[in-house]
Amino acid sequence: MSGLVELIVSLFLVLGAIVMLIGSIGLAKFPDFFTRLHAPTKASTLGVGCILIASMIYFSFDLGHLTLKELLISVFLLITAPIAAHMLAKAGLHYKVKLKDNTQNQVLSQRAYQHQSPKDDE
Numbered sequence: 001m002s003g004l005v006e007l008i009v010s011l012f013l014v015l016g017a018i019v020m021l022i023g024s025i026g027l028a029k030f031p032d033f034f035t036r037l038h039a040p041t042k043a044s045t046l047g048v049g050c051i052l053i054a055s056m057i058y059f060s061f062d063l064g065h066l067t068l069k070e071l072l073i074s075v076f077l078l079i080t081a082p083i084a085a086h087m088l089a090k091a092g093l094h095y096k097v098k099l100k101d102n103t104q105n106q107v108l109s110q111r112a113y114q115h116q117s118p119k120d121d122e
Contacts, residue, residue, distance in 0.1 A: 009054045016050030031100040041085040
């Protein structure tokens with residue numbers, strides 16, 4: 001395998017690891033449920049996507065033909081991660097999870113808790 005391919009694979013692996021580390025730090029540091037939910041969902045999708053791209057490049061060059069298993073895993077991840085985050089957010093609204101005082105747009109969360117549309121004010 002050429003040095004260029006190894007460099008590209010290494011860059012994708014390091015980028016994916018850094019993005020997932022940032023998402024993990026966001027999960028630990030953000031103040032309330034909804035912001036904690038946002039960080040790892042976005043980071044895991046991008047981080048695991050980078051790692052899967054690195055794996056696809058590595059095994060395609062190693063085996064001599066294009067491998068699509070990683071592509072199928074990426075598609076599955078891109079479909080399921082946002083749906084899971086949406087369902088967790090809806091559960092948080094259903095159970096009326098409290099927000100921190102400095103969270104922006106708390107009026108919108110109060111309307112969601114009461115099942116009102118933001119356009120009801122007009």
